[in-house]
Amino acid sequence: MSLTVQFLSEIRKFLKNRNGHGLRGLLLVEPPVPNNYYQLADELKQGYRNGASLLKLVDKCLPEDDNVSDDEGTAWPGFVSFMKDYLEYWRDVDFDDLLGAHQLLTALTNSCTTALNNPTYGTIMLQTSISLCGCLSKLSMMLNKRPDLTQKLQTVDAGEEEQKSIVETTAEIIQKVFTACLTDRSSQRHEQPKGKKTGVYTFANVTLKLLFAVSSENASGEAAFHKYHSQSAAVIILPGSAAGYFLYYLGRFHFINNHFSRAAQCYQEAYLETPQRFESHRWLVLTYLIPCNLLLGRIPSPQLLQRPEAQLLAPIYMPFVEAMRTGNFLRFQAALDANEKWLFSRGVFLTLLFRLRPMVWRAFSRRTFLLTYIAPTEADSRKAATLELSHLLTTATFVQKRLEGYLPAHPGRKPRQPHINSMFLKAHASAAARGAEILRPNEGLVWGNMPVTEDHIENFVASLVAQGLLHGFIAHSQGRFAIIGAKQKGAVAAGWPPPAEILATGLKAGEDVPGWVKRV
Amino acid sequence: MASTSTPKPDEKSSSPAGSKPEQSQNTKTAGALEEDDEFEDFPVEDWPAEETEAANQQGNNTSGGTAADHLWEESWDDDDTSDDFSAQLREELKKVDAAKRR
Numbered sequence: 001m002s003l004t005v006q007f008l009s010e011i012r013k014f015l016k017n018r019n020g021h022g023l024r025g026l027l028l029v030e031p032p033v034p035n036n037y038y039q040l041a042d043e044l045k046q047g048y049r050n051g052a053s054l055l056k057l058v059d060k061c062l063p064e065d066d067n068v069s070d071d072e073g074t075a076w077p078g079f080v081s082f083m084k085d086y087l088e089y090w091r092d093v094d095f096d097d098l099l100g101a102h103q104l105l106t107a108l109t110n111s112c113t114t115a116l117n118n119p120t121y122g123t124i125m126l127q128t129s130i131s132l133c134g135c136l137s138k139l140s141m142m143l144n145k146r147p148d149l150t151q152k153l154q155t156v157d158a159g160e161e162e163q164k165s166i167v168e169t170t171a172e173i174i175q176k177v178f179t180a181c182l183t184d185r186s187s188q189r190h191e192q193p194k195g196k197k198t199g200v201y202t203f204a205n206v207t208l209k210l211l212f213a214v215s216s217e218n219a220s221g222e223a224a225f226h227k228y229h230s231q232s233a234a235v236i237i238l239p240g241s242a243a244g245y246f247l248y249y250l251g252r253f254h255f256i257n258n259h260f261s262r263a264a265q266c267y268q269e270a271y272l273e274t275p276q277r278f279e280s281h282r283w284l285v286l287t288y289l290i291p292c293n294l295l296l297g298r299i300p301s302p303q304l305l306q307r308p309e310a311q312l313l314a315p316i317y318m319p320f321v322e323a324m325r326t327g328n329f330l331r332f333q334a335a336l337d338a339n340e341k342w343l344f345s346r347g348v349f350l351t352l353l354f355r356l357r358p359m360v361w362r363a364f365s366r367r368t369f370l371l372t373y374i375a376p377t378e379a380d381s382r383k384a385a386t387l388e389l390s391h392l393l394t395t396a397t398f399v400q401k402r403l404e405g406y407l408p409a410h411p412g413r414k415p416r417q418p419h420i421n422s423m424f425l426k427a428h429a430s431a432a433a434r435g436a437e438i439l440r441p442n443e444g445l446v447w448g449n450m451p452v453t454e455d456h457i458e459n460f461v462a463s464l465v466a467q468g469l470l471h472g473f474i475a476h477s478q479g480r481f482a483i484i485g486a487k488q489k490g491a492v493a494a495g496w497p498p499p500a501e502i503l504a505t506g507l508k509a510g511e512d513v514p515g516w517v518k519r520v
Numbered sequence: 521m522a523s524t525s526t527p528k529p530d531e532k533s534s535s536p537a538g539s540k541p542e543q544s545q546n547t548k549t550a551g552a553l554e555e556d557d558e559f560e561d562f563p564v565e566d567w568p569a570e571e572t573e574a575a576n577q578q579g580n581n582t583s584g585g586t587a588a589d590h591l592w593e594e595s596w597d598d599d600d601t602s603d604d605f606s607a608q609l610r611e612e613l614k615k616v617d618a619a620k621r622r
Contacts, residue, residue, distance in 0.1 A: 209559070241562035248559045268588050272574035275567055284559060298592040325598040328605045363597070370601050371610050391613060398612040408608045492599070500594035 008061035024127035044091035178203035201242035208249035261506035264292035297499025327364030385491035404436035
């Protein structure tokens, strides 16, 4: 009996027992494999160069049985066709030719999807589909890093309307498998997934990994998540590796789209559901969970900072926390500068730069208030608690000069100067030699070296009031910010409520997160 | 078909999600900051719920909060104005105020 016939009869046994795991274990496609797979390949090369004769052999060895009982299985046309493709794959594959191997594996995965779609027996193919998609994804990622090879492909394909990368094409193929699983009607939404539906998140994850590999801001990612959410048959996420994986990428997606509350929920669930032994996964989740929470007005507790996965992150993120607490723009800028490259590579730099800035302005205005406000001594005073905007202009101008490289003059060494300008500040020796440092637009308080004006200050304060980070109103004619509710709560508490009270309500209420069907 | 000649599943290659040694997942050194942000496959597909923090916290939690409550602080404003930064701001405000009075 030839090796090919022996192989097919083993396959038939697994079909009969509906043993999807066994099938997956036998239908290997990538090295390392036992030697007899190479012997099988040699036999196919010698005896079955012709596709029609191969199909005939598979048809003969895998007949469609009649009178199959409920707990048994048999071959079906889609499966026979897949097996023919599988044997052709082993006949033709050359693992030194990655591009050729990718094309063969793509064809095989498509064939597998067709077999999986069979309503009666398709589920037997689920594990094999997972395995093939995993291999195809791995190979595509490998090719993605080899432009020398894929360039050839692009030259061949040149002339098409839209050039898709090898990774995008693979993602589309795997999405088809995902859809096949999603449309399985054996279980309802919010029910424990059964049958093919158990593979939904596995395929979703492979697709997302591919899409994020192409570009973290890829529009296809958005389309994929919308699809996951809009499908009425979406599946609840059960704890486990697939959930952690999916929620990580869903979090990335919402983070990129500035939905920090949604992103924080995804990361939080991923973090809490990942056991402590998977430290590197928890570390990666925390890389985003911490900035998400900072942007929602929540800082890491000492308990969290003591954890092993937080050890490398604390020196990066805690300077931002200090800046948020004290309103110290110099520290904020230093925190951005210190790890700019790393933060940028994670897609966090620009978000922190622009989105955390209001939080620093809030603390900066609060600090200026603490330094300037004199509470009325009479208990029944009707005088409103206010922050003079001119005071904020003074402190902001000072900070802008510091950012430009000037150092504060030591008090008492020079006679007092009559105006607020750079003469109040003694330039650092080197800064004095070359004048103010030229700042990049994002390094200045307003825009690079642009001096801060009264209008800017009023604008910043108005913006903070509008965001709810400051509680009160601007008395424009008086040039003041007036606090509402100072009598009841005290001026500082009333004027500067904890940001989390305003920003983290959605997170705490567990608001709906598009793309995630939560357990109910 | 003789069992010896049948291609047998290879433990590692048949399980893409389970092929990585667990040890490599658990070690993060200083060099980790340079690694890319690919979320690697977990070395196992599933784990008991008791192993997760979510389950542990729910078990210990009698106050009605969530498992993540102790990880974050929401009241963190710094009222201490004796630091250098505050001292510099204070000095600047004094100077400008004095200049205005002249």
